[in-house]
Amino acid sequence: MEMSGIGLLSGTRNILARDLTLAGRRITDVLTTLFFFVIVVSLFPLGVGPEMNTLRMIAPGILWVAALLATMLSLGRLFTADYIDGTLEQMLLSPQPLSLIVLGKVAAHWLVTGAPLVLMSPLLGLQFGLGGAALGVLMLTLLIGTPVLSLVGAMGAALTLGLRGGGALISLLVLPLYIPVLIFGAGAVEAVASGLEAGAHLSLLGALLVLALCFGPWVTAAALRISLE
Amino acid sequence: MALNWFKYSSPASFYPLAGRLAPWFGVAAALLTLTGLYLGFFVAPTDYKQGEAYRIIFIHVPAAWMSMFIYLVMAFYAGLGLVFNTRLSAFMARALAPTGALFTFISLWTGALWGKPMWGAWWVWDARLTSELILLFLYLGFISLQAAIEDPRRAARASGLLALIGAVNVPIIYFSVQWWNTLHQGASISMSQGSAMAATMLTAMLVMTLAFWMYTIAVVLTRVRCEILERERHSEWVAEVASRETR
Numbered sequence: 001m002e003m004s005g006i007g008l009l010s011g012t013r014n015i016l017a018r019d020l021t022l023a024g025r026r027i028t029d030v031l032t033t034l035f036f037f038v039i040v041v042s043l044f045p046l047g048v049g050p051e052m053n054t055l056r057m058i059a060p061g062i063l064w065v066a067a068l069l070a071t072m073l074s075l076g077r078l079f080t081a082d083y084i085d086g087t088l089e090q091m092l093l094s095p096q097p098l099s100l101i102v103l104g105k106v107a108a109h110w111l112v113t114g115a116p117l118v119l120m121s122p123l124l125g126l127q128f129g130l131g132g133a134a135l136g137v138l139m140l141t142l143l144i145g146t147p148v149l150s151l152v153g154a155m156g157a158a159l160t161l162g163l164r165g166g167g168a169l170i171s172l173l174v175l176p177l178y179i180p181v182l183i184f185g186a187g188a189v190e191a192v193a194s195g196l197e198a199g200a201h202l203s204l205l206g207a208l209l210v211l212a213l214c215f216g217p218w219v220t221a222a223a224l225r226i227s228l229e
Numbered sequence: 230m231a232l233n234w235f236k237y238s239s240p241a242s243f244y245p246l247a248g249r250l251a252p253w254f255g256v257a258a259a260l261l262t263l264t265g266l267y268l269g270f271f272v273a274p275t276d277y278k279q280g281e282a283y284r285i286i287f288i289h290v291p292a293a294w295m296s297m298f299i300y301l302v303m304a305f306y307a308g309l310g311l312v313f314n315t316r317l318s319a320f321m322a323r324a325l326a327p328t329g330a331l332f333t334f335i336s337l338w339t340g341a342l343w344g345k346p347m348w349g350a351w352w353v354w355d356a357r358l359t360s361e362l363i364l365l366f367l368y369l370g371f372i373s374l375q376a377a378i379e380d381p382r383r384a385a386r387a388s389g390l391l392a393l394i395g396a397v398n399v400p401i402i403y404f405s406v407q408w409w410n411t412l413h414q415g416a417s418i419s420m421s422q423g424s425a426m427a428a429t430m431l432t433a434m435l436v437m438t439l440a441f442w443m444y445t446i447a448v449v450l451t452r453v454r455c456e457i458l459e460r461e462r463h464s465e466w467v468a469e470v471a472s473r474e475t476r
Contacts, residue, residue, distance in 0.1 A: 155394060159374060159387050159390065159391060160374070160377070163377045163378060164377065165377060166377075169373055169374065169377050172366070172369060172370045172373055173370045173374060173391060175366075176363050176366040176367055176370065176395075176398075176402070177394070177395075177398050177402075179363060179402055179405065179406070180398075180401050180402055180405040183405045183406070183408070183409040184405065187409065204405075208401075215397075219390070219394060222390060223387065223390055226383060226386040226387050226390060227383065227387065229382070229383060229386075
């Protein structure tokens with residue numbers, strides 16, 4: 001039992017590997033989130049009409065809102081299973097800092113929900129007639145933005161752990177906090193689609209990511225302690 | 230004398246104090262509301278551009294100020310409760326939330342009533358309106374989280390943490406919404422008041438703000454009293470109070 005700096009990070013790595021293995025064993029969960037994303041996006045042309053210019057105009061917003069909803073839907077999985085079988089309590093008792101364990105879990109959550117959305121998004125963007133540059137920026141914003149969604153969502157998941165009707169409640173807590181990411185993410189794509197620079201949007205998204213990385217795991221750890229008291 | 234401050238952080242000694250103070254704040258709220266409305270509706274001059282319809286600002290603007298201010302006070306009490314573990318702070322945060330949500334709703338509602346004659350629309354996606362709407366969502370999240378947790382201790386701590394998360398996010402949300410609005414500027418709308426406002430208008434608005442403030446304190450004190458009684462119902466002093474007041 002060595003407790004050096006390497007030991008700390010290896011704890012995070014172990015949690016990450018464990019959660020990824022668990023997700024790999026239940027691959028349908030991962031696919032469900034991805035299909036949800038695809039289906040929600042496909043509903044919009046049916047509701048709005050097949051007019052390509054309209055669709056191109058609203059595509060960034062639609063793709064981003066769908067990504068928000070898909071991430072939110074998967075937040076329940078983040079801690080619930082570990083909470084029910086008691087693993088989470090053991091994690092709280094372990095000598096590893098809880099925030100680093102949380103970081104590992106959130107990283108795993110992003111890899112199985114956020115990353116597939118990033119990879120899927122250009123295909124959906126093509127359906128909405130987005131151009132090459134806009135598609136690239138769409139992927140880039142999702143790449144920067146979806147980790148923020150996972151980090152912020154983890155706070156909501158920790159606060160609502162084990163509550164009745166947690167699913168609907170978590171949307172009420174988390175969606176207002178997602179608004180800045182939505183604004184800058186969709187804004188960057190829109191800017192590029194209309195021939196403007198997206199640099200400022202991307203910088204702000206990056207700033208949000210840094211903020212969420214610094215404080216998210218720490219706040220989530222505090223919320224987990226409250227929920228498991 | 231340094232510890233005197235903490236005397237009233239105990240629910241048992243705060244209960245009678247709140248009971249003595251609440252009626253006074255209630256009376257002050259009533260008097261100030263009458264004064265403010267009189268000043269606003271009868272004394273303040275008619276606006277040369279907006280006519281009589283502008284007079285709703287005497288309710289609208291103070292309500293909007295209070296809605297934001299109450300959230301900060303609520304987050305402050307939530308933080309106190311988390312740091313010092315004082316139960317009374319959590320009671321205060323919990324008691325402030327419905328009043329804050331009420332003022333947010335009033336400011337949105339009166340804003341819609343004002344917007345119709347001024348802008349020709351009940352609702353526009355103006356930065357201020359949008360961030361006020363998001364503030365309402367934050368209040369609702371706080372209230373629902375509290376309602377969803379049965380254990381009162383966990384409810385207080387979890388919603389306290391949520392209030393703090395919200396308070397950190399409020400400026401981020403506010404500025405991003407403002408920026409979003411300038412980028413999307415469809416129909417350019419600006420509320421043209423500000424420097425040219427007559428002194429009586431400003432006075433009426435400040436009096437109304439003070440009235441809302443007094444109302445908030447009166448209501449919150451009363452609500453905290455109920456909360457204290459409910460939570461301490463098994464303690465001896467509550468039994469004493471009950472026997473004294475039913476006699």
